[in-house]
Each structure stands twice: as structure tokens, then as C-alpha cells.
Amino acid sequence: MVRRKKKKQPLKINYLLIFIVLVCLVYEPIRQTVYEKHREEQSSTQHTSEKQDTKKEATPFHAANGTKLEIPAKLKHATEQILYRKGYTVSYNKELKIPNWVAWELTPEKLVERESRTDKFLPDPDLPEDEAVTTDDYKGAGMDRGHMCPAGDNRWHWKAMQESFYMTNICPQNHNLNRGDWKELEESCRRWAQEEGRIYIVCGPILYDQRHRTIGKKHKITVPEAFFKVVLCADSNPPKAIGFIYKNASGNHPLDSYVNTVDEVERITGIDFFPALPDEIEEKVETEYDLKLW
Template sequence: MAKRKSSKKQSQGVIYLIVLACLALICREPIARALQDKLPVIKERITQKATPAITGSPLLPAPLKNVPEQILHRKGYTTSYNREHKIPNWVAWELTPEKLIERESRTDKFLPDPDLPESQAVTTDDYKRSGMDRGHMCPAGDNRWHWKAMQESFYMTNICPQNHNLNRGDWKELEDACRLWTKKEGKLYIVCGPILYRQKHRTIGRKHKVTVPEAFFKVILSTRNGHPKAIGFIFKNLSGNHPLKNYVNSVDEVERITGIDFFPALPDDVEKKVEAMQDLNLWSFR
């Protein structure tokens, strides 16, 4: 009886070996093919060189040094407000095609900023008989996508004393150009504000003494399709009628004049490259 059991176990073992051999033959080719498909992917991931990524919004400038600033976040923009001069240091916003959809009418109701004490908040009375326009930094035309954005664009912390001809002329032409560029680029990061040269400044307003800027700047950044580009503009606060190219500067030059570090969230090599650009042809309307 022992011999029969042993013989039976041996025959079962032979059957198991035959089954395993058949399975190995059947599965060998799919397994090999799967491994072959995986290997190039693994190799590519190891050898592929990473490129610097732009993470988050590169919109806001770096904190200012030795300059009074109060950061105020609004629906359509962010401003760095200077209580000493009663005007913004800068105003920054993102402009997208969605924000160009006109859902709201222009209000034309200029308001003292509710986040400032009443004794410090500039009003329209400070502009009366000054000969200066209440010039928007973030334009009302960029804020017609939401009623609150439109309302807040008329806060006086978004306003500077601006030459009438400049406000209604060349400055407005750049605002219009930015909207056209937005439709092409998909999104723009824009920062603008006043320039105060090292001199005695004119002021307006009996109550608040609002400083009149000697000039204005605007810097614009596009990061479309991983090919970032930037450009800067400087306008003297004077009457004039000139083509846009007359105002072009690099962002580096605007930084040198204003002391503001724009787009610090960009990778260093990208920031260095785009801030040296000043080619208006890169921003053609075609």
C-alpha cells in the first residue's frame, strides 16, 4: 500500500510541473511585452531634465523697503497704499478673457476707502479745482465682470491725480491694448502705479494733501504656453499724443526707477530673462 501512495504522489507532482510549464509558456510573451513597454517609460522619467515651473501667481511685487505701505485686497485688484502721499505705491491685478465680459455698467461714483479712517481717507473734494483727473490705476473697464469689482475700482486708494490729456489719451490707449492682448494671451499679470522722482512734489487738496506723481509706470507679464514674456511702460504725467512705442521700457528699467521688485515669484532665470525684454513686436495684435 505504501508503494501505491508514493507512486500516486509522484504522478500528481508530474502533473503539477506540466501545468506550471504550460502556464509559463502561455504567459511568457505577455509578461515580456508588458515589461518591454514599461522600461522606456522608467528610463525617460529618470533621464528627462526638469524645467523650472511657474507655481502660484507671480502677480504681487515684493514688500517695499523704507516706504509706507498698507496692502488692501479687493475683488478685482490688490493695492499697496501709501498713507504719506495719499496715493497707491502700486496696484496689481490679473486680467483674463472672462473678466472682459461686460456684466456691469460703469458707476462713476468715486468713494473714500472704507478701510481707512475717515480723517485719512481721500475724497473727491481733494480733487476739486485742482485741474487734475481722478486717474484709475486698475481701470474701471477691467472690472465690469462683477458689481463689487466695479464699485471697488472707484475707491480713492485706486486713484492718482493724473493729467487730463494723459488719462483720456495715451494712458487709456494702453489700457485698451491690454484688453486686446488678454484676448490673445489668455491671461495678463499687470502692475501699475505712480512714479515720484527725488524732488519736491506738488500736492492737491486742502484737507489731505494728495501728492501729484511726476510720472506713471505699467508692467505686464504673460506666461502663455510656458513661454513667458514681459514689457514695461513709463508715461510722464503731462499732456501728449505719442505712439505706444515711445513709452516702452524693460521691467528692469521700471524697477530701477521705482525701487519695486516685480514678479518675484518667477524662477530666477525666468525673471531675469523676461524683465530684460522691451520688444513691443512680441505683443502684436495679429
């Protein structure tokens, strides 16, 4: 009688079970690692997207299609000649011999003092020689040669400094105002630019509906009754703007004594400020102001 060999099925089953257990043990860590890596990639992508969106919200208007946010709309009821400078743009009124407005962008980079103040007032080379106001026209007038775009905002480049002393950037200004409250506003604007990162400024003379005083023998220069300045920070969240009006006279008052809405400055001057802003943003920032936000 021939004996049959016993089948070793149980041993094979044991090997199969062991194999299955090993696969399970190895698979779970691999699955978990792949899952965690996928989550990290999703989180990183979402974070980058949120960061980009936040940045977009924080600077929604800067350099949009090359738009210069500080430039007002074209004037309808005044003569103007637009002159482009290194540090500012001026709308010059050749009839009044003063600017209608001067506009510029101010950033922390432009507050780096690379150049010394020149104090050399120059006739504008872009005007005919017989029309260009000179510093001699101010002699004996008892008025300061008041910068609209201040020399202190143009120390970042030699050409910007030189051009800040062109007489097309100058108005007859009360000495006490020029060296006092007006200067304090200029210093505040530099502080705001440092804190905010970028602001847009427009300033100029205010001429009320009356007969105006003039100075100068060769050129009759109109003396403004007051001055305005409007400031926009488009990069803040939300954007904000504020206006100021100063009588062209002696005074010593705190900054909040001169505060107005941009709308009020527009009403008085007839100038449309910051037209490159989206309408809903422009309307909001120009009807509100809060000096405490600055």
C-alpha cells in the same frame, strides 16, 4: 494465412499537417491584432504624456502653491498698507495719499462686461474716515481722478466695479494723458489678455527725487511726475514681460514711445516686480522686451 490490416498512418499525418496549417493561419492574424493593439496603447500613452508635458511647459507658473505672480516684493523705503480687493491688490501710501502700486491678473473671463461703469468715486472704507481721500479733494485741482486698475478691467463683477472707484486706486493724472495715451495702453492690455489668455499687470505713480506738487485742501495728495506699468505673460512659451513709463503730462505718441524693460522700471521706482518667478525666468523676462511680440 491471415492478412494484416494496413496501417492508416498517412491519413493521420495528413490530419496533423492540416491542423498545423490551420493553427498557423489563425495564429498570425491573432498575433498581428494583439501587436497592433499594444502599439496603439503605447502610442496613446505617449501622446497623453507629451500633451501633459506640453501643457505643463505652457503654464509652468500659474497658481503655483497659490502664488499671486502679480504681487511685487515688500517695499523697503516706503510706507505701505496692503489692501485686497475683488479685482486687484493695492499697496497704499497713507503719507502720500496715493498708491505705491496696484496689481491684478487679467483674463478673457474678466473681460466679459456684466456690469456698467458706476462713475461713483468712494473713500476707502478700510481707512479711518479722517484719513480717507474723497472726491472733493480733487475739486478745482485741474487733475483727473486717474484709475490705476481701470474700471474697464472690472466689469465682470459688481463688487469689482464698485471697488475700482475707491480713492486708494486713484492718482491725480493729467487729463490728456488719462483720456489719451494711458487709455490706449489700458485697451492694449485688454487685447493682450484676450490673445494670451492671462496676463499680470502692475502699475502706479513715479515720484522723482524732487519737491512734489500736492492737491487737496483737507488731504494733501501727492501729484506724481510720471506713471509706470509692467505686464507679464507667464503662460506664453517662452514667458515674456514688458514695461512702460509715461510722464504725467499732455502727449500724443504711439505705444512704442513709452516702452522700457521691466528692469528699467524697477530701477526708477525701486520696486521688485514678479518676485514669485523662478530667478532664471525673472532675470530673462525683465532684461528683454519686444513690443512686436505683444
